[in-house]
Amino acid sequence: MSGNSFSGNLSKHLCYLKKLQLLDLSRNNLSNEIPTCLKNFTAMSKKSINSTETASLIYWYNDTYIETYGFTISRYTFNITVMWKGVKCGFKSPELRLNSIDLSSNDFIGEIPNEIVFLVGLFSLNLSRNNLSGEIPSEIGNITSLESLDLSKNHISGTIPSSLSQIDNLGVLELSNNSLYGRIPPGRHMDTFDGSCFEGNPNLCGTQLNKTCPGDMPEVKPEEPTRHDDADDNSDFYEALHMSLGFGFFTGFWGLLGPLLFWRSWRIAYLRFLNKVADYIYVTVAVYVAKFYK
Structure with a gap:
């Protein structure tokens, strides 16, 4: 039909x-x-x-x-x-x-x-x-x-x-x-x-x-959080400590010896200071020894 x-x-x-x-x-x-x-x-x-x-x-x-x-x-x-x-x-x-x-x-x-x-x-x-x-x-x-x-x-x-x-x-x-x-x-x-x-x-x-x-759709994996490692923190600490010690030693050494090597007046003043200290120590020790045996 x-x-x-x-x-x-x-x-x-x-x-x-x-x-x-x-x-x-x-x-x-x-x-x-x-x-x-x-x-x-x-x-x-x-x-x-x-x-x-x-x-x-x-x-x-x-x-x-x-x-x-x-x-x-x-x-x-x-x-x-x-x-x-x-x-x-x-x-x-x-x-x-x-x-x-x-x-x-x-x-x-x-x-x-x-x-x-x-x-x-x-x-x-x-x-x-x-x-x-x-x-x-x-x-x-x-x-x-x-x-x-x-x-x-x-x-x-x-x-x-x-x-x-x-x-x-x-x-x-x-x-x-x-x-x-x-x-x-x-x-x-x-x-x-x-x-x-x-x-x-x-x-x-x-x-x-x-x-x-x-x-x-491809699955996008979330980024893993940065792993906090104590060993890494310690290594960073010691590295900074060594750098600071080296910088301190360099500054102190050249801060004291630099002027003595390059300026004569500073060397004379420094030697006089050392003589006074040595005389003071000698006299103090001598007095102490004399009192001890007296």
Whole structure:
């Protein structure tokens, strides 16, 4: 039912089609929120498909019909054309393993229903080119069969769930032109997607976008405080002491002998002083000795 002019809400009565495996309502004018009752698509919630049961439903005849009317009806050729992994593909007489939902290019608003994660047999989910907001369901990794996911050109915010990196079969991923932020989750095959899958999200970072995240900045270690070493203080003290002693000795020595060597009058006065001191000591000692023996 793609490429028509359907408008209004997506009818909740659609959810009664429990055996529906392929829903394509892309390129219409549908609006409002995506109903949460999509989880009632029982056929999409199973990882394995009963091919015999599916064929009996598709080709509108069964063994009871043949036994009743006594003749067989040849099968008609069942061909479908869908957008598969971003490419328009034709499938001839498929076994309907193509569990797919395509609601792209409409005017849906609101959040992606969390109930979508119960469709564990879903192979392709395309909700691109809408006005969806909110965050990607955190448990989207439960859809382990998912091979193609396109949520581009919406207003989806928040971080990319780490569970998305756990889907090993995911070959096509489009999250561009949204309001996602934070680090692109690493691990497994997430590093194989190029930057075009994530561009248009200014606050998104990671190796795919060649943009470092704040946590990737090299850690600047604080400078270690200068170690206070008592031995260094002691060496500085003794060095200053030796310098002061040397300076004192030089000053005292030349302060006394310098004038005596260069000025004759100072030498005479100095010698007279020494003679007086010597005479005084001699007389004092002589008097003391005389008194001692007297």
